[in-house]
Amino acid sequence: xxxxxxxVALLLALMLTGALGLSxxxxxxxxxxxxxxxxxxxxxxxxxxxYAKAHPGVSVLVSGLGSSAGIEAVGVTRTADIGTSSRxxxxxxxxxxxxxxxxxxxxxxxxxxxxxxxxxLTLAQLRDIYAGKITNWKEVGGDDVPITLxxxxxxxxxxxxxxxxxxxxxxxxxDAVVLPxxxxxxxxxxxxxxxxxxxxxxxxxxxxxxxxxxxxxPSPANIASEKYPLSRKLYFLVRKDLSPEAQGYxxxxxxxxxxxGAVREAGYLPxxxxxxxxx
Amino acid sequence: MSxxxxxxxxxxxxxxxxxxxxxxDLAQTQPRHKTAALTLVSRATQIKERGLLLxxxxxxxxxxxxxxxxxxxxxxxxxGVFPNIGFLKFITGTKWSVAxxxxxxxxxxxxxxxxxxxxxAIGAPLAIMTALFLSEVAGPRARAVIRPAVExxxxxxxxxxxxxxxxVVAPLVARLFGGAGFGPLTAWIVLSIMIVPTxxxxxxxxxxxxxxxxxxxxxxxxxxxxxxxxxxxLPAAKIGIIDAVILGMGRAIGETMAVLMIVGNAPQMFAGxxxxxxxxxxxxxxxxxxxxxxxxxxxxxxxALLFLISMCLVLIVRLLSRTGKEG
Numbered sequence: 001x002x003x004x005x006x007x008v009a010l011l012l013a014l015m016l017t018g019a020l021g022l023s024x025x026x027x028x029x030x031x032x033x034x035x036x037x038x039x040x041x042x043x044x045x046x047x048x049x050x051y052a053k054a055h056p057g058v059s060v061l062v063s064g065l066g067s068s069a070g071i072e073a074v075g076v077t078r079t080a081d082i083g084t085s086s087r088x089x090x091x092x093x094x095x096x097x098x099x100x101x102x103x104x105x106x107x108x109x110x111x112x113x114x115x116x117x118x119x120x121l122t123l124a125q126l127r128d129i130y131a132g133k134i135t136n137w138k139e140v141g142g143d144d145v146p147i148t149l150x151x152x153x154x155x156x157x158x159x160x161x162x163x164x165x166x167x168x169x170x171x172x173x174x175d176a177v178v179l180p181x182x183x184x185x186x187x188x189x190x191x192x193x194x195x196x197x198x199x200x201x202x203x204x205x206x207x208x209x210x211x212x213x214x215x216x217x218p219s220p221a222n223i224a225s226e227k228y229p230l231s232r233k234l235y236f237l238v239r240k241d242l243s244p245e246a247q248g249y250x251x252x253x254x255x256x257x258x259x260x261g262a263v264r265e266a267g268y269l270p271x272x273x274x275x276x277x278x279x
Numbered sequence: 280m281s282x283x284x285x286x287x288x289x290x291x292x293x294x295x296x297x298x299x300x301x302x303x304d305l306a307q308t309q310p311r312h313k314t315a316a317l318t319l320v321s322r323a324t325q326i327k328e329r330g331l332l333l334x335x336x337x338x339x340x341x342x343x344x345x346x347x348x349x350x351x352x353x354x355x356x357x358x359g360v361f362p363n364i365g366f367l368k369f370i371t372g373t374k375w376s377v378a379x380x381x382x383x384x385x386x387x388x389x390x391x392x393x394x395x396x397x398x399x400a401i402g403a404p405l406a407i408m409t410a411l412f413l414s415e416v417a418g419p420r421a422r423a424v425i426r427p428a429v430e431x432x433x434x435x436x437x438x439x440x441x442x443x444x445x446x447v448v449a450p451l452v453a454r455l456f457g458g459a460g461f462g463p464l465t466a467w468i469v470l471s472i473m474i475v476p477t478x479x480x481x482x483x484x485x486x487x488x489x490x491x492x493x494x495x496x497x498x499x500x501x502x503x504x505x506x507x508x509x510x511x512x513l514p515a516a517k518i519g520i521i522d523a524v525i526l527g528m529g530r531a532i533g534e535t536m537a538v539l540m541i542v543g544n545a546p547q548m549f550a551g552x553x554x555x556x557x558x559x560x561x562x563x564x565x566x567x568x569x570x571x572x573x574x575x576x577x578x579x580x581x582x583a584l585l586f587l588i589s590m591c592l593v594l595i596v597r598l599l600s601r602t603g604k605e606g
Contacts, residue, residue: 038569148459153544154377155569171376177461177555178544180565184445191450192459 036070
């Protein structure tokens with residue numbers, strides 16, 4: 001008696017979970033698999049949830065494995081319907097015959113405390129600052145204030161991009177404060193006179209000042225035209241045999257609902273902004 | 280917790296039912312005639328009794344299983360350190376760079392040790408003196424205010440401590456010493472407050488378990504209250520207080536969220552009180568979300584190290600309590 005009841009309960013529980021699992025498999029008739037860049041992940045996820053809600057029977061599965069893995073998944077192994085990438089295709093990847101669809105612009109702003117008189121840095125100066133070769137603002141025409149470096153953690157897509165645009169093979173100065181979020185970077189720079197950091201342009205507000213790099217300000221127009229050195233596009237990559245459901249999802253991502261919503265919320269700029277560039 | 284310091288009546292009753300305990304009536308009716316008593320009740324009650332005992336046993340086993348499973352899992356995941364990274368390179372390496380596949384954890388061990396020792400140096404005296412005040416000096420009214428306050432301190436989630444550190448302590452340190460305010464000093468201040476409840480509550484238990492007669496004897500000899508505290512009460516409660524400090528140390532070394540938010544997370548050697556560093560715990564959290572292959576193995580290696588450290592701390596506490604009881 002006392003051993004039977006728990007056993008029955010366990011059996012019931014198992015049957016219920018099994019039933020749930022089965023129903024999950026049979027109900028979702030179409031899966032759209034989106035795979036690739038972690039930078040694109042938040043946009044793809046928000047759009048995926050909304051799209052699946054509006055289209056019963058369709059589910060959007062988003063995974064962030066990195067741009068290279070995404071391009072391979074859609075172009076080579078064909079395990080994904082849509083690949084996402086935060087970089088341009090390399091020469092050997094162009095041969096895969098994928099259609100490249102820009103879905104957002106991203107510009108990384110170099111930000112300092114508003115009290116800092118420095119307005120512009122060259123790419124080389126920026127690299128030397130982050131490598132620890134330049135340690136005082138007076139070396140780049142500012143006040144005699146030591147530079148406090150603020151860096152992002154290694155899982156950050158923004159750090160990846162900054163490394164690619166600015167550092168190349170040069171190693172970061174390990175003395176930098178490593179913060180795990182854009183908000184924290186902004187907060188520390190707001191209250192620290194000698195601090196310098198980098199965040200997506202969409203997150204720059206009145207608390208920090210974005211510097212020009214090589215004389216070009218990170219304005220939305222300069223980022224869209226990629227004149228600003230720290231700018232890039234985020235892409236969807238699709239094969240020619242794209243399913244109608246997946247095409248619908250791509251169209252939804254390019255619609256104003258996502259472009260002016262999730263794209264801006266993630267700190268990026270829409271590809272075709274309503275009524276021209278902002279500001 | 281207090282059971283550890285006032286165990287006599289309990290153990291006597293449970294282990295030696297034939298002894299006449301402090302409550303002879305109870306001892307006679309319950310433990311001694313246990314089997315006889317059970318035959319008098321119905322079979323259903325007997326089954327219920329057995330069932331409940333089994334339930335308690337199962338609950339106790341869950342804790343043991345948990346420890347064993349977690350340790351086995353961490354050890355298994357970390358075992359890759361030996362072939363893939365090299366144990367010596369891992370444990371004596373001073374360079375940590377994921378991009379260059381360098382996984383030396385010395386900076387993090389040093390970071391954890393620096394943060395823990397500093398937090399203890401500030402927090403332990405604070406906590407022990409709090410315990411002394413509560414146990415020896417304070418009147419009932421002061422105690423009624425201070426003890427709940429200290430206990431509440433233990434209930435604050437560590438992320439809130441971290442938030443306090445980021446928004447209050449770090450800017451203050453930055454204003455006084457320059458830089459961004461992240462580093463060991465900030466961590467010391469926040470962590471020392473965090474470990475106060477652990478050490479204070481356990482120390483107070485230790486102090487309360489000292490029989491009143493000892494203090495009265497000391498007063499009778501003409502000792503003042505301060506002399507009684509530091510010549511009689513403190514030495515008598517020494518083992519219990521050391522236990523408390525070691526457990527506080529365990530809390531400090533294992534603390535993750537608050538440390539992550541205030542220590543600066545720079546994977547470099549300790550070089551100054553206001554220079555950012557990283558600890559074993561903070562580095563594991565930062566890396567866990569995206570680590571793969573050797574990097575992941577290294578993080579599990581660090582987790583195994585932490586596990587070993589806390590096991591050693593528990594072992595020391597156990598050994599100390601044993602010698603304390605014998606002496």
